[in-house]
Amino acid sequence: MHKxxxxxxxEAQINYHWQNLKAIKVLMDQSTLPHIQVKQAVAAIDSxxxxxxxxxxxxxxxxxx
Numbered sequence: 655m656h657k658x659x660x661x662x663x664x665e666a667q668i669n670y671h672w673q674n675l676k677a678i679k680v681l682m683d684q685s686t687l688p689h690i691q692v693k694q695a696v697a698a699i700d701s702x703x704x705x706x707x708x709x710x711x712x713x714x715x716x717x718x719x
Contacts, residue, residue, distance in 0.1 A: 672706075675699050 663671070679699050682692045 668710075672703070675703060 679696050682695050685692060687695075
């Protein structure tokens with residue numbers, strides 16, 4: 655049986671974290687780490703962002719802007 659986890663973020667929070675993930679990818683690309691390690695880390699972030707985009711839904715709660 656698969657478990658489903660639901661995380662609720664405000665739009666500003668998810669945008670903040672998304673930008674941080676993008677910044678980490680840039681820093682990794684500019685680092686002196688071996689190329690293969692950078693590729694693995696960037697691929698992991700890309701995978702996370704892809705999954706986030708695929709499963710993300712927008713849910714407005716009553717009384718919220």
